[in-house]
Amino acid sequence: xxxxxxxDQLNVAQQEAVxxxxxxxxxxxxxxxxxxxxxxHRIAWKIQVDSISPYAxxxxxxxxxxxxxxxxxxxxxxxxxxxxxxxxxxxxxxHRLLKAxxxxxxxxxxxxxxxxxxxxxLVKRLMKTLDLDEARWPPRQAQWWINNQKxxxxxxxxxxxxxxxxxTTMLRIYREYEANCAQxxxxxxxELLLRALDLWRQYADILDHYQARFKHILVDExxxxxxxxxxxxxxxxxxxxxxxxxGDDDQSIYGWRGAKVENILSYERDFEATHVIRLExxxxxxSNILCAANAVIEKxxxxxxxxxxxxxxxxxxxxxxxxxxxxxxxxxxxxxxxQWVSEGQRRDAAAILYRSxxxxxxxxxxxxxxxxxxxxxxxxxxxxxxEIKNAxxxxxxxxxxxxDTAFERVVNIPPRGIGERTIDxxxxxxxxxxxxxxxxxxxxxxSQSMAGRARNALASFLQLINKMSQxxxxxxxxxxxxxxxxxSGLIELYRREKGERGRARIENLEELVAACSNxxxxxxxxxxxxxxxxxxxxDAGDRQAGEDQDAVQLMTLHSAKGLEFPLVFIAGVEExxxxxxxxxxxxxxxxxxxxxxxxxxxxxxxxxxxxxxxCRTIYGSESYNSISRFVRDIPSEVIEEVRIHNTVAxxxxxxxxxxxxxxGEATGFGLxxxxxxxxxxxxxxxxxxxxxxxxxxxxxxxxxxxxxxxxASAKLTAA
DNA sequence: AAGGCAAATGTTTTT
DNA sequence: CATTTGCCTT
Numbered sequence: 054x055x056x057x058x059x060x061d062q063l064n065v066a067q068q069e070a071v072x073x074x075x076x077x078x079x080x081x082x083x084x085x086x087x088x089x090x091x092x093x094h095r096i097a098w099k100i101q102v103d104s105i106s107p108y109a110x111x112x113x114x115x116x117x118x119x120x121x122x123x124x125x126x127x128x129x130x131x132x133x134x135x136x137x138x139x140x141x142x143x144x145x146x147x148h149r150l151l152k153a154x155x156x157x158x159x160x161x162x163x164x165x166x167x168x169x170x171x172x173x174x175l176v177k178r179l180m181k182t183l184d185l186d187e188a189r190w191p192p193r194q195a196q197w198w199i200n201n202q203k204x205x206x207x208x209x210x211x212x213x214x215x216x217x218x219x220x221t222t223m224l225r226i227y228r229e230y231e232a233n234c235a236q237x238x239x240x241x242x243x244e245l246l247l248r249a250l251d252l253w254r255q256y257a258d259i260l261d262h263y264q265a266r267f268k269h270i271l272v273d274e275x276x277x278x279x280x281x282x283x284x285x286x287x288x289x290x291x292x293x294x295x296x297x298x299x300g301d302d303d304q305s306i307y308g309w310r311g312a313k314v315e316n317i318l319s320y321e322r323d324f325e326a327t328h329v330i331r332l333e334x335x336x337x338x339x340s341n342i343l344c345a346a347n348a349v350i351e352k353x354x355x356x357x358x359x360x361x362x363x364x365x366x367x368x369x370x371x372x373x374x375x376x377x378x379x380x381x382x383x384x385x386x387x388x389x390x391x392q393w394v395s396e397g398q399r400r401d402a403a404a405i406l407y408r409s410x411x412x413x414x415x416x417x418x419x420x421x422x423x424x425x426x427x428x429x430x431x432x433x434x435x436x437x438x439x440e441i442k443n444a445x446x447x448x449x450x451x452x453x454x455x456x457d458t459a460f461e462r463v464v465n466i467p468p469r470g471i472g473e474r475t476i477d478x479x480x481x482x483x484x485x486x487x488x489x490x491x492x493x494x495x496x497x498x499x500s501q502s503m504a505g506r507a508r509n510a511l512a513s514f515l516q517l518i519n520k521m522s523q524x525x526x527x528x529x530x531x532x533x534x535x536x537x538x539x540x541s542g543l544i545e546l547y548r549r550e551k552g553e554r555g556r557a558r559i560e561n562l563e564e565l566v567a568a569c570s571n572x573x574x575x576x577x578x579x580x581x582x583x584x585x586x587x588x589x590x591x592d593a594g595d596r597q598a599g600e601d602q603d604a605v606q607l608m609t610l611h612s613a614k615g616l617e618f619p620l621v622f623i624a625g626v627e628e629x630x631x632x633x634x635x636x637x638x639x640x641x642x643x644x645x646x647x648x649x650x651x652x653x654x655x656x657x658x659x660x661x662x663x664x665x666x667x668c669r670t671i672y673g674s675e676s677y678n679s680i681s682r683f684v685r686d687i688p689s690e691v692i693e694e695v696r697i698h699n700t701v702a703x704x705x706x707x708x709x710x711x712x713x714x715x716x717g718e719a720t721g722f723g724l725x726x727x728x729x730x731x732x733x734x735x736x737x738x739x740x741x742x743x744x745x746x747x748x749x750x751x752x753x754x755x756x757x758x759x760x761x762x763x764x765a766s767a768k769l770t771a772a
Numbered sequence: 773a774a775g776g777c778a779a780a781t782g783t784t785t786t787t
Numbered sequence: 788c789a790t791t792t793g794c795c796t797t
Contacts, residue, residue, distance in 0.1 A: 115786070115787085116786065116787085117786090117787085142786085142787065143787080144786085144787045145787085147787095148787095166787085168787080169786095169787085241787095242786080242787045243787090245787075246787090277786095306784080307784085307785075307786085309783085309784070309785090310784090310785070310786080408783075408784075409783055409784070410783085410784085411782085411783090411788095411789095414788090414789090431785080434786095465773090468773075468774065468775095470773065470774095471773090472773045472774080473773085474773085475773090506773095507773095590787090591787065592787085593786080593787080609783090609784065609785085610784080611783095611784050611785060612784090612785075630783095633783055633784075634783090635783055635784090636783085636784095645784095646784095649784080670788075671782095671788090672781085672782065672788065672789090673788040673789085674788090
């Protein structure tokens with residue numbers, strides 16, 4: 054095999070990282086420095102040069118997406134499929150371990166994964182049985198607290214009572230929660246990791262087996278590991294295995310969910326003979342963009358230190374646009390995108406990034422109006438949608454009627470007369486006789502111990518499920534899915550739901566059937582359904598169809614990590630929004646916001662726009678924020694202000710000062726004229742702004758209030 | 773038990 | 788502002 058081809062296209066630092074044979078390697082990979090490439094090439098190097106069997110390699114990532122990408126790229130580089138190599142997410146690998154050693158891990162063979170939605174439902178229910186006031190102790194907070202403890206590796210038994218009421222209450226819930234999970238045979242995401250760690254701690258022989266197997270471990274996004282994941286890695290690595298960790302302390306943006314940047318620092322101490330390599334040459338952005346990124350991140354104190362550089366030229370300056378309000382901001386972005394497309398550029402080469410999802414609405418409206426196709430990332434994932442979760446729950450009950458979590462979800466969806474009181478009675482019966490809800494229901498139905506109407510409803514539900522699960526072994530996954538959505542009445546329920554929503558839900562259910570037909574079972578001689586359900590629990594399916602359409606990408610700064618775009622807009626660079634006001638009190642959280650800014654800036658390859666609004670409507674009321682401190686940290690030499698604006702103090706003075714600033718001559722319209730818009734209906738022209746193709750018109754619509762429209766693209770007609 | 777209305781409540785997200 | 792939750796009525 055040609056060894057040079059592995060090193061050919063790599064720079065010196067990258068080569069060093071790929072070929073190092075020290076016991077442990079730490080690659081501090083700046084944004085756009087070819088981090089994934091180093092990982093992939095290092096694996097290829099291990100296999101081809103060091104003759105390590107793929108069977109002895111373990112590669113860990115955080116998301117399913119990056120794990121798929123890594124596998125693809127290795128296949129591509131080596132021109133063969135690497136059977137036997139373990140590539141997966143921490144959770145996926147933990148699941149695999151627990152499936153193999155379920156008995157030792159203290160689990161049932163068919164244990165189910167409890168996702169955050171079901172977890173919250175469970176916590177809520179437990180709190181009710183503990184008679185805790187939901188107003189005083191928000192269930193979400195309890196859920197969050199429990200997950201936090203687990204992320205730190207703490208079970209309820211490990212936590213000391215201090216007499217603090219908050220702690221005592223949370224502990225009570227935690228204990229109850231643990232007991233219930235055990236009884237239900239479910240484990241949550243954090244438990245997956247913790248349980249896998251405990252498995253190795255308790256069974257030396259099992260740990261020995263995996264230590265003997267894995268000669269090389271590679272970890273991506275190391276700055277995102279939490280305490281349990283770190284401990285798990287250390288244990289597996291033992292004292293023979295070679296470990297490669299790749300990460301960037303400057304891109305640690307998940308501290309709020311348990312990630313510990315400190316793990317990067319501890320690494321040198323805990324893992325033997327560490328070879329630290331910095332990848333600082335950036336292959337993505339212009340030097341102006343890197344200058345801005347470096348300037349922003351330099352203000353952080355807790356850094357390992359790294360400075361990005363590039364051989365690329367200065368490029369264009371970073372554009373800064375001061376908008377009057379969020380509508381103006383969105384309009385400006387749509388306008389720039391319009392120009393970008395008219396220059397023959399692809400829309401999917403452009404991204405609009407924002408701090409919080411709420412910002413996307415206005416942007417969407419502007420893009421819709423400007424006729425620019427867009428796609429929103431994030432938000433709700435496919436398998437998390439209500440209708441999909443319901444359909445999956447039917448499948449779970451069909452597979453195993455004793456799956457209480459799924460039973461609870463579908464017992465009264467669609468509404469069939471089994472209300473809260475009836476369900477309470479079933480729960481109580483189940484608890485007393487220590488059986489599942491299904492068995493309790495059967496007992497209630499046959500013992501006549503319930504009022505007629507409720508009992509009939511329950512009896513017909515049991516009958517329905519029995520019918521649905523009949524002949525399950527002899528049907529295909531697609532047929533099973535069809536059964537779950539048709540016979541359950543789900544399709545009918547959503548068909549009756551009016552408006553866009555119901556239609557979208559039906560479409561999603563059809564999409565689910567399509568997903569079933571595409572599903573490739575890992576173990577082909579075993580039933581597909583349980584495998585499908587497991588996969589779905591671990592991979593929420595990041596997006597829906599429409600992937601290949603040429604559309605502008607909209608997403609939060611968080612979900613942009615790992616991506617790159619020639620053209621990037623960061624919208625809403627304002628104090629209180631970005632940095633978010635929730636992060637202002639704690640210095641640590643502010644530093645994380647700063648890293649988020651760094652992540653955002655470094656997504657841009659050619660051109661970066663920063664926009665902010667002087668006045669923004671948040672939750673219905675107007676607020677005035679000053680420009681973000683992060684923007685002020687960028688040297689003015691690389692910034693170009695698009696418009697020098699007058700300081701606007703109040704909305705009234707803004708309205709007055711811009712009113713009648715233009716008379717709209719040569720537009721075919723006049724001030725005060727009645728007009729009609731294809732979408733917004735009838736309105737009155739209040740004001741004109743600017744001239745030429747970018748001229749805007751302010752219109753007071755009867756239905757939707759004041760809108761600022763681009764005269765050239767808004768198809769206005771005289772009314 | 774279910775549907776309708778007023779009141780509350782609003783970061784970031786993967787598994 | 789818009790969506791979700793809780794209470795109240797049918």
